[in-house]
Amino acid sequence: MKIVIASDHGGYELKQFLIETFKKEGYDFVDYGTNSEESVDYPDYAIKTCEDVAAGKFDRGILICGTGIGISIAANKVKGIRAAHCTDCFSAKMCKQHNNANVIVLGGRITGPELAAEILRTYLNEKEFLGGRHENRVNKIKAYEEKVYK
Template structure:
């Protein structure tokens, strides 16, 4: 798989360790930064990974920040993206099996690198198969499209 990987400065060390591990597992990694421990804001990194997933340039994404919350929120703003914050293997598995989450997020100040590697492995080894979960994911997708259409109509009404 082609995996997009990104972080802020709080999770730089975790990202680097996870990057090597993903490559050891045989996946291609595209590193979206950050590229040092110098302070950087995470939203743009999360947006880029999400957009490239939607453009089919990536199969999945993994984002890290201090808590994993900020990157999950930012990535989730990209239409069509489902980002799941996971700090344990069960949640990582369910993120894929039940929610078809294209992006896994983790917090470097919440879990250690070795646990993060376990979480990543389970996430990458899990694959969405639809079923009852497919129906639920479709409901989320449909509502998102409804919201986007409503926003577009409201925007047009405001500027006419």
């Protein structure tokens, strides 16, 4: 699985923790930055990351800002992205099963590192999109994107 990770300054510390934690578990993330706690603008990181996920360069994306809210708003502006801001493991599992989310979003200032690792582990280990009635809903989102992003 090809995975990209990015954060703004508010998510930098958690991003570094997750990269180190998951490296030990055999995951290899491509890090799109930021590379310090110096203030940056989260849309720059969300858009670059999500454009590459939407283009198929990566299977999944991980985004982190202070709360996870701003970066998830920016991420969901990119056609083809279904970014889910998750604060618990059940949401992380459901966002893949029901919404076929291709990006997970975490809040570096609201979710502790160990819980964030469990949330991310749950998301990455969830392989199956259930389809069925859920596919119809995702297809409605895709149809709207096609209408709006001509």
